[in-house]
Amino acid sequence: MISTRRTLLASLLGLPLGLATAPIALAAPREDNRPVPRTLYIAGDSTAAQKYATAAPETGWGMALPFFLRPTLTVANHAMNGRSSKSFVDEGRLAAILESIRPDDLLLVQFAHNDEKIEDPTRYTEPWTTYQDHLRQYVTEARARGARPVLATSVERRRFDAAGDAVPTHGDYPAAMRALAAEERVPLLDIQRISLSLWQKLGAEETKRYFNWTGTVQDNTHFSPLGAIEIARLTAGRLAAEEVLRRPDVRRLDDDIPESWITWPEG
Numbered sequence: 001m002i003s004t005r006r007t008l009l010a011s012l013l014g015l016p017l018g019l020a021t022a023p024i025a026l027a028a029p030r031e032d033n034r035p036v037p038r039t040l041y042i043a044g045d046s047t048a049a050q051k052y053a054t055a056a057p058e059t060g061w062g063m064a065l066p067f068f069l070r071p072t073l074t075v076a077n078h079a080m081n082g083r084s085s086k087s088f089v090d091e092g093r094l095a096a097i098l099e100s101i102r103p104d105d106l107l108l109v110q111f112a113h114n115d116e117k118i119e120d121p122t123r124y125t126e127p128w129t130t131y132q133d134h135l136r137q138y139v140t141e142a143r144a145r146g147a148r149p150v151l152a153t154s155v156e157r158r159r160f161d162a163a164g165d166a167v168p169t170h171g172d173y174p175a176a177m178r179a180l181a182a183e184e185r186v187p188l189l190d191i192q193r194i195s196l197s198l199w200q201k202l203g204a205e206e207t208k209r210y211f212n213w214t215g216t217v218q219d220n221t222h223f224s225p226l227g228a229i230e231i232a233r234l235t236a237g238r239l240a241a242e243e244v245l246r247r248p249d250v251r252r253l254d255d256d257i258p259e260s261w262i263t264w265p266e267g
Contacts, residue, residue: 037072040065041097041147043088043138044079044110046222047155047231052267058212058219059228059262061155061235067257068236070249076100084114084123085134094138103146106244108235109138110191112154112173113221127172132180139184150244151181153192155231158199158211158220166199166207168192189238195231225259233257 042048048062062077069075078097080088088094088111101107111134115125125131135151142149153174161167168174174192181188199207210227212219223231237253239245 037074038104038106039074039076039100039102040069040106040108041076041101042079042108042110043094043097044108044152045083045113045154046079046081047113048077048079048110049081050077050079051264053264054267056264057214057224058222059225059264061223061228061231063262064225064229064232064257065235067229067261068233068250068252069245070251073245073249079110082114082123083111084117084125085109085111085131085138086115086125087123089134089137090122094141098141098145101142101145101147105147106150107138107142107147108150108152108189109135110152110154111135112170112177112192115173116171127176131173132176135177135180136184139180139186148187148244150187150189150239150242151177152189152235152238153177155191156195156199158207160199160204164204166196168196187242187244189235189242191231191235191238194234194238198230198234225262228262229257229259 042062042065044062047060049060050063051058051060060077060079062075062079065077066075076097078093080093083091083093097107112131114120114123115127115131117123125134139149139151154170156166157169159167159169170192174190178188178190180186199210202210210224210230212222212224212227233253236245236250240247240250
């Protein structure tokens with residue numbers, strides 16, 4: 001199992017097989033070689049958000065991300081169901097993060113699922129204008145506080161065509177984020193690309209285990225505990241591969257993570 005996962009992870013991340021746990025030569029360590037305590041803030045939507053007992057077994061990937069990070073790196077998951085890059089700002093949720101964020105902290109931003117809702121003016125953004133404008137606000141505000149912004153393209157939904165191929169569902173939003181990341185020189189985690197590749201490798205039937213498919217629900221957007229764990233694993237791997245994190249900051253990339261580690265507190 002670990003050998004298979006190591007091979008798949010290396011393939012998805014575009015890394016040599018032996019570097020799945022330590023993806024690249026990371027940024028120079030502190031002189032005493034100890035990890036620096038800091039906080040990783042997540043600004044995002046329901047695919048990342050903390051879920052509560054009433055939603056179980058639906059699981060946000062942000063709930064599993066701490067399993068792959070050293071204890072010196074705290075995850076502050078501010079992702080919220082139904083939010084877009086616009087509504088997250090308009091509701092004061094970015095402001096709440098900015099009140100707490102400190103120099104050397106990280107702000108990981110992943111939006112698109114709800115930015116696409118053209119029928120809802122409180123959430124809709126256009127990929128090449130208002131979506132980029134809002135993303136730029138996250139970048140600028142984080143940098144103004146000495147924190148490091150990180151952009152992540154949205155994880156893909158489970159959708160397959162008649163030929164059994166996984167198909168993209170986010171239109172121009174991933175390309176718009178990639179372009180902004182290049183323009184602003186912001187680290188980019190291309191989760192859309194690698195999740196689509198993962199769904200393709202797994203196939204239409206196997207991917208049902210990764211999404212919130214139950215006896216009564218067939219949800220192709222939100223994750224089961226297994227799916228959340230695997231997307232968190234890929235996210236941690238990309239954080240290292242893009243030199244956002246150092247090697248001592250990531251762990252367990254090759255390990256089986258028990259689904260029992262996921263918990264849903266009372267809301």
